[in-house]
Amino acid sequence: MSILVDDETRVVVQGITGGEGKFHAEQMMEYGTNVVAGAVPGKGGQEAAGVPVYDTVRGAAREEDADAAVVFVPPAFAADALFEALDSPVDLVVAITEGIPQQDMASVYKRLKETDTELIGPNCPGIITPGEAKLGILPGNIFSEGNVGLVSRSGTLTYQVVDNLTQRGIGQTTAVGIGGDPIIGTDFVDALEHFEADPETKAVVMCGEIGGEDEEDAARYISQYMDTPVAGFIAGRTAPPGKRMGHAGAIVSGSGTGTAQSKIDALNDAGVPVGDTPNEVADHIEEFL
Amino acid sequence: MKLHEYQAKGVFADAGIPTPASQLAETADEAVAAADDIGYPVAIKAQVQVGGRGKAGGIELVESADEAREAAERIIGMDLKGLHVDSVLVEEAVDFVNELYIGVTMDRGEGKPVAMVSTKGGVDIEEVAAENPEAIAREHVDPAFGLHPYQARRAVYEAGVDRDVAGDVASVLTTLYSLWDDRDATETEINPLMVTSDDEVIAADAVMNIDEDALFRHPDLAEMEEETAEDELEAKANEYGFDYVRLEGNVGIIGNGAGLVMTTLDLVDYYGGEPANFLDIGGGAKAERVANALDMVFSDENVDSVVFNIFGGITRGDEVAKGINAALEQFDEIPKPVVVRLAGTNAEEGMEILNTELVEVQETLEDAVQRAVARAEEVDQ
Numbered sequence: 001m002s003i004l005v006d007d008e009t010r011v012v013v014q015g016i017t018g019g020e021g022k023f024h025a026e027q028m029m030e031y032g033t034n035v036v037a038g039a040v041p042g043k044g045g046q047e048a049a050g051v052p053v054y055d056t057v058r059g060a061a062r063e064e065d066a067d068a069a070v071v072f073v074p075p076a077f078a079a080d081a082l083f084e085a086l087d088s089p090v091d092l093v094v095a096i097t098e099g100i101p102q103q104d105m106a107s108v109y110k111r112l113k114e115t116d117t118e119l120i121g122p123n124c125p126g127i128i129t130p131g132e133a134k135l136g137i138l139p140g141n142i143f144s145e146g147n148v149g150l151v152s153r154s155g156t157l158t159y160q161v162v163d164n165l166t167q168r169g170i171g172q173t174t175a176v177g178i179g180g181d182p183i184i185g186t187d188f189v190d191a192l193e194h195f196e197a198d199p200e201t202k203a204v205v206m207c208g209e210i211g212g213e214d215e216e217d218a219a220r221y222i223s224q225y226m227d228t229p230v231a232g233f234i235a236g237r238t239a240p241p242g243k244r245m246g247h248a249g250a251i252v253s254g255s256g257t258g259t260a261q262s263k264i265d266a267l268n269d270a271g272v273p274v275g276d277t278p279n280e281v282a283d284h285i286e287e288f289l
Numbered sequence: 290m291k292l293h294e295y296q297a298k299g300v301f302a303d304a305g306i307p308t309p310a311s312q313l314a315e316t317a318d319e320a321v322a323a324a325d326d327i328g329y330p331v332a333i334k335a336q337v338q339v340g341g342r343g344k345a346g347g348i349e350l351v352e353s354a355d356e357a358r359e360a361a362e363r364i365i366g367m368d369l370k371g372l373h374v375d376s377v378l379v380e381e382a383v384d385f386v387n388e389l390y391i392g393v394t395m396d397r398g399e400g401k402p403v404a405m406v407s408t409k410g411g412v413d414i415e416e417v418a419a420e421n422p423e424a425i426a427r428e429h430v431d432p433a434f435g436l437h438p439y440q441a442r443r444a445v446y447e448a449g450v451d452r453d454v455a456g457d458v459a460s461v462l463t464t465l466y467s468l469w470d471d472r473d474a475t476e477t478e479i480n481p482l483m484v485t486s487d488d489e490v491i492a493a494d495a496v497m498n499i500d501e502d503a504l505f506r507h508p509d510l511a512e513m514e515e516e517t518a519e520d521e522l523e524a525k526a527n528e529y530g531f532d533y534v535r536l537e538g539n540v541g542i543i544g545n546g547a548g549l550v551m552t553t554l555d556l557v558d559y560y561g562g563e564p565a566n567f568l569d570i571g572g573g574a575k576a577e578r579v580a581n582a583l584d585m586v587f588s589d590e591n592v593d594s595v596v597f598n599i600f601g602g603i604t605r606g607d608e609v610a611k612g613i614n615a616a617l618e619q620f621d622e623i624p625k626p627v628v629v630r631l632a633g634t635n636a637e638e639g640m641e642i643l644n645t646e647l648v649e650v651q652e653t654l655e656d657a658v659q660r661a662v663a664r665a666e667e668v669d670q
Contacts, residue, residue: 076505098572101503102395103473106432109400125602139602139634154548155572159600159633160654180547182397209548212397235551238536238558239567246532246547246569248502249397253415260555276559278552279655 002129002174003149003194003201004092004118005068009133012037012057012066012090014073014081016048021072024096024137025049028070031140033133036064039084057088068092070126070135078122079104086115093185094135095121102248105183112185119185123248125155125177138177146171148285149195149228151188152207153180153214154247157235157278161207164282170289173201180209180247188218196226203229203288205281206272208263210236211249215263223270231284232267232274234260290499291338295378296513297495300472301479304464308492311380320361321354323379329353330382333360337372341413345369350382383491388481389450390414390425391462392496393436393469395476402430404441404466406448406458410481424448436466453488461490472510473503522566522589529581531568538563540665541586541595541625545570545604553598553658562662565592573603579612587624593668596661597629598654599636606631606639617647626664630657 011028015021016038026049029035037060038048044055054060057069069090073081078097085093086108100122112119120127126136130143142159144166152158158177165172176191178184188206195201208215215234222230237260239245241252252259264274275281292300295313302308312323313336324331335347342348347369349360357379367374388411396403407425409417417424426448428440441459450458461482469477478496485491504511526533532547536554540562544550547569554564566589570582586595599609609631617623627648631639643650649664651657 075502099502101473101506102475102500103402103432103470103503106395106400106402110432137603142633152548154546154551155602156544156546156600157548157552159602160549160552163600163632182395183400207548209551214398217398233552235548235555237555238564239551239554240534240536243534243567244532245534245551245567250547250551257419277556277655279653 002132003198004174004176005127005129005133005135007032007034007132009034009068009092009135010064010066011035011068011070011135012039012060012064014039014057014069014071014085016040016053016072017043017046018072022049024072025051028134031134033135036066057084057090061088061090066090068094068135071095071097073097075099075101079108082108082119083111086111086117089115089117091117093117093119094124094126095119096124096126096136098123100181102182105181109183109185120176121179121184123181124179125158127174127176129174130172136177138175142166143175144171147173147200147202147289149173149198149201149204150175150207151191151195151204152177153209154207154235157207161205161233161278161281164278165205165285168282168286170282170285173198180249182212182249188214189221192218192221192226192230196228201228203231203285205231205233205285207233207235209234209247209250210239210245210260211247211251211258213258216266219266219270219272222272229288230272231281231288232272233278233281234263234274236260290501290504290514292497292499292513293336293338294334294495295336297497298492300468300497301492301495304468306461306464306492307490308495309381309383311378313376314361314379315365315376317358317361317365320377320379321357324351324357325354327379327381331357332380332382333357333364334378334380335364335367335369335374336376336378337369337374339370339372342369347374383483383493384485385483386486387451387484389458389484390480391458391465391482392476392478392480393466393474396429399429402432402466402469404428404430404436404444404462406444406450406462408449414480430466435470436463438463451484454484454490457490458482461492468497472497473500473506474498475500522585525585525588529585531570531582531585533585534567535589536564536566538565539591539593540661541565541589541592542598543568543570543582543586543595544598545572545574545600549598549600553596553654556654556658557596557662560659560662562665565589574608574612576608576612576615579609580616583613583616592625594625594661594664595627596657597627598657599631599633601633601636603634605634606636607642610639610643613648614642614644617644623647626668628657628661628664630654
């Protein structure tokens with residue numbers, strides 16, 4: 001079992017004729033992902049990465065039964081590509097694009113809430129169900145099949161923690177990188193809900209970071225609704241207030257909200273142990289299993 | 290990107306929001322001439338992109354030319370919360386009876402813009418929000434429709450703004466939202482919006498933060514962007530296009546991906562060291578970029594050792610190794626010890642290429658960080 005994606009998922013890659021789109025479409029297929037089509041306006045009828053390209057996502061969904069889209073479209077055109085995916089429709093959209101303007105995302109978010117589609121990202125590494133399918137840019141070889149779910153705001157931190165798990169023989173059901181932007185689709189609570197409902201997932205790792213209040217919301221959700229144990233990690237304990245640490249959302253505001261400590265406290269209060277190092281997170285997960 | 294007060298006031302005034310008479314001055318002479326022109330009393334206000342200027346001594350009310358000169362000489366060139374003051378805004382002092390707060394920002398949790406009004410203007414609004422949240426009236430905005438006039442009125446009345454000026458305040462709030470929307474702002478704010486004894490409203494301050502990811506749509510605003518780097522290293526980081534933050538410690542940190550770099554900082558702290566910087570080379574960095582990153586960290590004289598932490602996804606270990614070699618092979622003697630940890634995509638290829646005579650290699654993140662902390666301590670002694 002897994003959440004959101006498996007070997008049945010039929011994927012259309014938006015932007016498949018671009019450098020990134022083509023490279024990662026091939027990587028996804030090599031991993032075993034069922035990439036069935038590409039969608040690039042004006043390139044319909046061509047072939048890229050060995051699959052047919054359509055002018056529209058709707059065309060790809062109709063002709064190839066695609067039910068998920070992965071978006072590798074440059075930031076200036078990305079919101080339009082997301083609207084198109086939502087309107088096609090597909091069940092799942094994974095937006096890899098970094099640097100989409102916030103107001104564009106606010107409009108996309110509003111539309112998203114009117115649909116049944118799930119959006120992962122933007123500015124995220126994607127989602128992977130080890131041994132079945134990956135939608136995005138995650139390096140498949142570090143993941144292994146198993147029964148631990150993982151949700152993270154940061155791509156490379158996901159890799160680090162997964163590596164710590166895999167090295168100890170702890171495999172994963174699904175790992176989701178939700179992205180570090182201020183406005184994202186699926187958030188911690190959404191992902192945790194999926195993991196809670198998945199009978200195969202026996203424990204969950206949640207990797208957060210400074211900025212916003214998503215981790216605090218997740219802590220409330222965990223204490224009220226989750227039976228599956230969760231272990232946490234929060235990046236940015238040493239971040240000074242007012243300085244943006246890379247991710248658009250990773251900033252401790254001047255009034256002190258969004259600090260690592262407030263998130264760690266909220267998680268601890270919800271019974272979630274938070275590791276001081278990625279290795280300690282793996283220790284906690286080991287204890288749960 | 291944060292606009293200076295004078296730039297934001299210009300944008301606000303062009304949109305029809307009333308602002309006090311003002312002139313920008315870069316020298317004390319210019320400030321006195323401006324003050325004479327506007328008429329006393331005037332406020333002399335440091336133009337730096339940071340909040341709390343008044344408390345930090347960056348704003349002074351003056352009554353005469355002598356006082357204006359004295360204030361301008363003190364403020365121009367001063368160091369305000371780590372930023373150098375290059376210019377002052379000389380501004381008509383508004384005789385007010387009330388100070389309001391109005392603003393528009395993005396509510397991350399809701400994924401929507403929110404318009405706000407408070408009668409507790411003139412102070413740090415974040416303190417008001419923390420201590421007395423009901424003192425701020427809020428209206429969430431559907432981005433497809435914008436801020437309806439009724440919503441602006443509702444916020445103004447619910448905040449308890451005097452009815453004599455409520456209509457004008459609502460109108461300024463509507464304009465503020467339009468600017469937020471049209472100019473891809475992440476924040477527009479007037480604090481204080483002053484109310485005069487004649488029931489006029491005037492924007493005595495102006496805050497406008499623009500979404501840097503949207504600057505491609507706003508060439509006029511992009512032109513206003515200036516280097517606000519606090520030191521030479523941050524200027525260099527801008528030039529190289531790195532996400533870089535300088536910190537107080539002595540362990541230089543280079544990595545890929547914000548979350549992993551932050552984690553590396555935290556681990557340096559955890560193992561008893563002090564991080565000297567946050568430096569994210571980003572995804573898919575080529576050898577030259579990696580070499581630039583080392584150059585940056587080496588040029589920070591506080592740095593005693595460097596830890597290089599790469600977990601490749603898009604980034605390839607062989608490219609990283611080439612960059613490290615290229616950066617180090619130009620030295621007869623490596624300026625500071627470098628500890629490298631390479632994992633993920635093409636890490637094995639990278640390890641084969643990496644000149645391990647020049648760097649120390651560690652397998653795990655934890656080991657790499659501990660070694661870098663230890664090496665920094667050796668250098669320090």
